[in-house]
Amino acid sequence: MVLEMKVPSPGESITEVEIATWLVEDGDYVEKDQPIAEVDSDKATLELPAEESGVITLKAEEGDAVEVGAVVCLIDMDAAKPEGSSTSVKEEKEAPKVEAPKQEVSKETYATGTASPAAKKILAEKGITASSIKGTGKDGRVTKEDAVKAVPSMGTAPEGANRSGDRKKLSMLRRKVAQRLVSVKNETAMLTTFNEVNMQPIFDLRTQYKEEFKTKHGVGLGFMSFFTKACVRALQMYPDVNSMIDGDFKVSYDFQDISIAVSGPKGLMVPVIRNAEDLTFRGVESEVKRLAIRARDGQITVDEMTGGTFTITNGGVFGSMLSTPIINPPQSAILGMHNIVNRPMAVDGEVVIQPIMYVALSYDHRIIDGRESVGFLVAVKEALENPVELLMDNNVKKALEL
DSSP: OEEEEEOOOSSTTOOEEEEEEESSOTTOEEOTTOEEEEEEOSSOEEEEEOSSOEEEEEOSOTTOEEETTOEEEEEETTSOOOTTOOOOOOOOOOOOOOOOOOOOOOOOOOOSSOBOHHHHHHHHHHTOOGGGSOOOSGGGOBOHHHHHHOOOOOOOOOTTOOOOOOOOOOOHHHHHHHHHHHHHHHHSOEEEEEEEEEOHHHHHHHHHHHHHHHHHHSSOOOHHHHHHHHHHHHHHHOGGGGEEEETTEEEEOSSOOEEEOEEETTEEEOOEETTGGGOOHHHHHHHHHHHHHHHHTTOOOTGGGSOOSEEEEEGGGGTOSOOOOOOOTTOSEEEEEOOEEEEEEEETTEEEEEEEEEEEEEEETTTOOHHHHHHHHHHHHHHHHSHHHHTSTTOHHHHTTO
């Protein structure tokens, strides 16, 4: 019996996926539940497991866009497993470098201005002249295929210089991210406001309690729990920052779902901490750790990245001093954390060295005014600089569940 394997639906709004990588070769014997492919949607990369054991016949190529429900491979369940063979998994091997034979410079002339209409349009978009392309058509005519393959000149290379390059199609996820980022810039009135935070009070708390916290709860006491709790408090004080635009309407929420930007193998992922207002410091740290591991291992689901009313991103882990984070649509604001550097500060009339972080709030001015945006960031700053009173209700042990 031959089983037709169809593309399952990764999410409610997803109608098409792209075959990113086949993990098996055509004709391999696969075991049930063995990952056979990685598929990209516009929200995540997911593994496609074999539904039954048998010999597989591939029906789609890598890079193909296929509709949800379409047949991508066949599995012959009656085929016997080859003796002494283990499940075959495709290994990507680097192609050996072969030195191209030296060729004499051809005296053949290039076609000058003799390109098909379709080729002319493509060349114009690339900024390439037809006279610089060697046509493969009749009498040296430049064809559409020639134009598609043409690469703009990067100038004359110095003698003996290695100037190789690579042309690789962006994944569906990356293409969708690019579209969303451009739409944010074009469709929102995005502004950014900045402030600075003295991190010494949080440093002191972590120094005193981090070992006890980790021993009891199995997770570290990081900065993200403080920032998440501070943002939840500020969002409750300034609900416009926790709102979104839907046509001519403003949609506000009485809960705080905090999206956190994490780096995964396929690029930036933004999983969501649901109902962060109900979580303790331990709850936030545990959820951050869980989502970060799932993103790193490529196991994050579409549902775990759907929604969110506000986003926190931390460019400081990569060394960023200051940046203007871009809004995560359809949200209206995003907080950017940055690196912590010892800087001179005026404290009680004296100059002292303190660990300072610059923070940035990018917001959509269509729905958030200057008073709300600046007030929100000041509220975050106040909570981080006075965490015992404003985030822990003057009871550190109880807040940290120690």
